[in-house]
Amino acid sequence: MALSAFLKVENISVGYGATTVLDKLDLGIGKGEFVALLGSSGCGKTTLLRTIAGFAKPFVGSIQVAGRDVTQMPPDKRGMALVFQSYALWPHMTVAQNIGYGLKLQKRPRGDIEARVTEMQNLLGLSGLGNRKPGQLSGGQRQRVALGRALAIDPEILLLDEPLSNLDARIRLTVRHEIRSLQKRLGITAIHVTHDREEAMVMADRIVIMNAGRIEQQGTPEEVYNKPASPFVAAFMGAENLLSMRAKLQSDQIELVEGEFNAAAVTPQSGRALTSGAVDVRFRAEAARLARSGDRTVLDPGALELRGQVASVSYPGGHWRHAVRLGDHEILVDANSPFDQGETVKVRIPAEALFIFNTAAATADAQPH
Amino acid sequence: MQKRLLAILLVLPALTMIVLFFIVPLFASIVGAFEIGDTFGLGNFTKSFELYSKDMIFSLVIVGISAAFIGLFSVAIGGYLILGENPRAVALLRWLYRWPMFIPFIVVGQVMRTFLAKNGLMNNIFVSLGLLTPLQTVGFLDWRGIVIAFVWKQTPFVTLLVAGAMASLDRSTIEAARNLGASRLRILIEIVLPQIAGTLLVGLILSFVTMMSVLSVPLMINAQSPTMLTADIAFRINAHGDYGVANALGMISLLLTAGVALIYLRQTVRERS
Numbered sequence: 001m002a003l004s005a006f007l008k009v010e011n012i013s014v015g016y017g018a019t020t021v022l023d024k025l026d027l028g029i030g031k032g033e034f035v036a037l038l039g040s041s042g043c044g045k046t047t048l049l050r051t052i053a054g055f056a057k058p059f060v061g062s063i064q065v066a067g068r069d070v071t072q073m074p075p076d077k078r079g080m081a082l083v084f085q086s087y088a089l090w091p092h093m094t095v096a097q098n099i100g101y102g103l104k105l106q107k108r109p110r111g112d113i114e115a116r117v118t119e120m121q122n123l124l125g126l127s128g129l130g131n132r133k134p135g136q137l138s139g140g141q142r143q144r145v146a147l148g149r150a151l152a153i154d155p156e157i158l159l160l161d162e163p164l165s166n167l168d169a170r171i172r173l174t175v176r177h178e179i180r181s182l183q184k185r186l187g188i189t190a191i192h193v194t195h196d197r198e199e200a201m202v203m204a205d206r207i208v209i210m211n212a213g214r215i216e217q218q219g220t221p222e223e224v225y226n227k228p229a230s231p232f233v234a235a236f237m238g239a240e241n242l243l244s245m246r247a248k249l250q251s252d253q254i255e256l257v258e259g260e261f262n263a264a265a266v267t268p269q270s271g272r273a274l275t276s277g278a279v280d281v282r283f284r285a286e287a288a289r290l291a292r293s294g295d296r297t298v299l300d301p302g303a304l305e306l307r308g309q310v311a312s313v314s315y316p317g318g319h320w321r322h323a324v325r326l327g328d329h330e331i332l333v334d335a336n337s338p339f340d341q342g343e344t345v346k347v348r349i350p351a352e353a354l355f356i357f358n359t360a361a362a363t364a365d366a367q368p369h
Numbered sequence: 370m371q372k373r374l375l376a377i378l379l380v381l382p383a384l385t386m387i388v389l390f391f392i393v394p395l396f397a398s399i400v401g402a403f404e405i406g407d408t409f410g411l412g413n414f415t416k417s418f419e420l421y422s423k424d425m426i427f428s429l430v431i432v433g434i435s436a437a438f439i440g441l442f443s444v445a446i447g448g449y450l451i452l453g454e455n456p457r458a459v460a461l462l463r464w465l466y467r468w469p470m471f472i473p474f475i476v477v478g479q480v481m482r483t484f485l486a487k488n489g490l491m492n493n494i495f496v497s498l499g500l501l502t503p504l505q506t507v508g509f510l511d512w513r514g515i516v517i518a519f520v521w522k523q524t525p526f527v528t529l530l531v532a533g534a535m536a537s538l539d540r541s542t543i544e545a546a547r548n549l550g551a552s553r554l555r556i557l558i559e560i561v562l563p564q565i566a567g568t569l570l571v572g573l574i575l576s577f578v579t580m581m582s583v584l585s586v587p588l589m590i591n592a593q594s595p596t597m598l599t600a601d602i603a604f605r606i607n608a609h610g611d612y613g614v615a616n617a618l619g620m621i622s623l624l625l626t627a628g629v630a631l632i633y634l635r636q637t638v639r640e641r642s
Contacts, residue, residue, distance in 0.1 A: 055544055076550030088541035092563035102549035153549060 006031035006189055007052070007157060012061030014044075014051045021047045022213045024061070034183050034190045036204035038197065040236070044213040045193045046161060052191065053082045053159050065156065076105075081150035082159040085166065087142050089134040095121070095145050096130035102153035120148040123182070140171045147179070151186070158183070160192040164199060176203055197237060201225070209233050226352070231280055234355040239282040241331040243306075247279040247356065254356060256281070256304060261326045267302040267351045278359040285332040287353035290322060290339055291346040302351030306331075310343045402616035413617035420601075421618060427595040429625060431512055432580045435519035436573050442520065443527040444569065448557040451535045452543070470525040474518075478589035481518040485509035485590075514590040515597070519580050527572035534568035535561055567640060574633045578626045598622045 005028030014022040021044045029035050037045040050056045052063060054075035062071045070078045081102075089098050096117050103113045121127050124144040134142055143163060150158060163179070164172045180203045183190045194200050200207050201221040208218040209232075216236075217229040228234035235242075246257040254274060258264040281304070291297065299305055308324040308331070315321070320338040323330045324347055333347050405412040418425075446466055453459040469477070484490045487508030495501040509517065538561065546560045562569075587597040598618055605615040 053548065055547075074550075075544075075548045080548075082545070082548050084541040084545060086539055086541050088539060088545040090542055090545075090560055090564075101546070101551075105550045105555070149545070149549075 005029055006033075006066055007191075008062075008064040009048075009052065010062050010064070012051060012058040012063065014047055014056055014058045016056075020059075020213065022051070022058075025213070025215060027208065027215065027218075029189060029191065031189055032187050034180065034192065034203060034205045036192045036194055036200035036207045037210060038194055038200040038207050038236070039210035040195055043210045045195075045210050048210070049082075049159055049161055049191060049193045052157075053080055054078055055082075079156040080159055081153055081155035081157075082161060083146050083150050083163045085162040087134075087146040087163075087166070089142055089145055089149070091134050094131050094133055095126060095137070098134065098145055099148045099152050102149065106153065116152055120152050123151075124148045139167050140175060143167060143175060147182075151182075151188075156189060158188050158190045160190060162193055162195070164194070164196075172199075179203065209236060211236075228282075228355055231282065231355075231357045231360075234282040234357070239284045239287075239355050241283050241285065241288070241333075243281040243326075243331070244359065245279055245281050247274060247276060249274060249276045256356075261308060262304060262306050265302075265304045267304065267354060267356075270351075272356060274356060275358055280357050280359050282355040282357070283349045283353050285321065286319070286334045288331075288333045288347050288349045290324075290333050290335040291348060292339075293344040293346060295346060299348060300350055304349045304354060306347040306349075308345060308347060310339050310341050310345055313338050313341060398616045398619055401612055402620045404613055404616075413613040414621075416614050417617045417621060420614075421598065423595045424598055424601050425621060425625075427512070428581065428597045428599075428622070431515050431597060432519070432577055435516050435523070435580055436577050438516065438520045439523050439527050439576055440569060440573050442524045443531045443572065444557070444562060446524070446528045447532040447535050447565075448553075448561060450532050451538075451561065452553045452557060466528055467525050469522050470529070472522070474522060474583050475585040475589070477518050477522045478586040481514055481521070481586075482510065482589050485514050485517065511591050511593075515587055518586045518590060519583070522586075523576040523580065527569070527576055530568050530572040531565060534565040538564055567636065570633060570636055574629050577629050581622055581626050 007027075007029040009025065009027040011024050011026060012022060013020060013024055025048065027048075037048060039045045047056060051058055054070070054073060058071065062069055064070065065079055075082075090101070093101065099120050100113045100117045103116055108116075117130065121130055124147060126141065126144055126148065129137065129141065134145065137145065143166075146163070160179070164175055167175060176199060179192075192200070192203060204221060206218060207221055207224050209216045209224060211232050217224055217233045219227075224233060225237050228237055228239065245259060245262075248255040248257060249269065252269045254267050254269050254272070256262070256265045256267065256279075293307070306324075306326060308326045311323040311325040311330055313320055313322050315338075319334045319336055322333050322335060322339055322345075324333050324345060331347065339345055402413055403409045403411070446462065450459055450463055453462070472480075482489075485508065486492075487506055487510075489508070491509075492501065492506040496503055496506065542560060542564070543556055546556045551559065582599060583597075584599040584603055587600045588603070591597075592600070598621070602615045602618045602622075605611040605618065
């Protein structure tokens with residue numbers, strides 16, 4: 001992948017003044033691929049996008065597009081177009097002028113510009129709005145104008161900086177699919193910055209999860225969701241329940257040592273890089289199952305069983321969410337029917353839903369890859 | 370009823386001030402413009418136009434040219450402050466450009482007089498640099514001197530407004546244009562300027578009114594004919610005690626500035642609709 005990458009970011013370090021935001025970062029993106037840069041605010045994802053776009057200059061490292069070094073090139077010579085979070089439409093220009101401005105700068109004949117602008121308006125469902133000013137449009141329409149302006153110049157790479165964060169929640173859901181299908185139809189390479197996990201999941205071919213200026217993990221939505229490579233990724237992808245346990249490794253098996261709230265459990269190592277010692281066990285609320293304390297069903301092989309009391313029950317929609325108390329902390333577990341408050345329950349977590357990592361102090365010499 | 374009385378009482382001091390020191394003198398001056406001896410008529414105005422129509426045009430042209438230069442320079446400076454890529458040069462310019470604002474017009478007039486005269490500092494520098502011989506030097510103490518003084522004094526004020534408006538623009542509108550390949554000059558003219566045009570217009574109109582009312586600069590730099598209306602008003606009063614024509618001239622300059630203010634009002638109404 002890294003060798004044949006269409007867009008190649010190699011060993012770049014970027015910062016503002018004395019602070020380094022990105023440190024020796026590498027990233028390769030294939031032609032026609034839709035990549036989401038996912039992370040919480042301040043993780044450097046927008047800085048990475050702006051560096052690729054040419055608005056921030058790296059201290060070291062290089063950026064290449066189709067084998068061409070663009071590191072020192074101005075933004076417009078890189079074959080990229082950026083859609084800004086605030087849309088950055090020019091309020092004094094009409095929709096048509098906004099979309100056509102890039103073509104005007106390229107000194108295209110007026111007829112060509114008009115044809116292309118009409119094409120863009122039709123493509124994006126903006127027909128008949130060409131003479132409106134951005135101030136007279138709805139949020140969703142503005143977003144599409146911004147997209148049209150970027151696409152009008154026919155860029156090789158489309159850069160999207162949280163383009164949906166200013167939209168109403170309901171519109172956002174449809175625009176996600178619109179952008180994704182448009183990208184597929186045009187076969188354009190796209191990099192999408194977002195802090196919304198679900199947005200990244202439904203839109204991207206590949207998700208790049210960033211944390212503190214580094215790439216924590218990259219892979220298909222399915223991979224990062226089901227095989228998080230670090231505690232950060234596991235937590236970011238929704239495995240918020242955290243248990244501190246001890247593990248013993250023996251011949252491809254992990255034994256989770258018996259504790260105050262759990263019996264000993266043995267689960268397959270399945271390629272996890274672990275050492276014996278203190279571990280953090282993470283899992284999602286929806287991956288665990290609740291059972292009554294009298295339930296005698298046999299535990300699935302490799303599953304972990306916990307005992308606790310239901311502390312509270314709520315209904316977020318679709319399922320019941322239970323806060324289950326284990327000693328002095330609580331975990332969240334979903335179930336299809338409610339359990340009573342105060343009831344003693346069993347929480348069963350299947351082997352594939354367990355994310356096990358050595359606790360921070362122990363990971364220093366055994367970095368998971 | 371009592372409440373209303375209290376409200377009137379509260380407004381009264383301010384209202385008295387305005388009536389006493391603004392409306393009454395203005396009204397007296399307007400009335401005075403039509404007074405000829407004991408009767409009323411347009412005599413003062415016909416006399417004004419006979420004697421000073423050239424100066425009216427001169428005033429308008431001088432102030433108009435000055436305003437054009439002020440607009441040009443303030444946009445250029447403001448543009449460099451926001452689009453400049455050399456941080457040190459930007460910081461230096463930001464620090465420098467405001468100084469003339471704190472210098473009174475009379476001092477500006479005096480400074481320019483010693484600087485722009487035929488044997489003034491500017492020509493001395495040109496001569497000592499070998500660019501001109503002493504015989505080739507030309508004094509600028511005419512309409513050009515007034516324009517230079519006005520531009521020098523008023524550019525910082527308009528720049529302050531313009532640069533403030535530019536700084537509060539959404540920066541990504543500038544980056545979006547750069548992203549599509551616009552040069553810095555094009556960004557300034559096609560992206561930044563249209564977005565701050567209203568502020569620029571307000572600054573220029575305020576400057577226009579200020580320049581129309583400056584007496585010291587035309588007196589110090591260009592006391593010959595034609596000169597600006599302010600100098601004529603002072604002359605009518607000081608030399609002839611002719612308050613009638615002075616009032617008429619005052620009303621004419623009021624109408625000229627009112628014309629500019631009208632453009633401004635129309636613009637704001639159009640922007641709001």
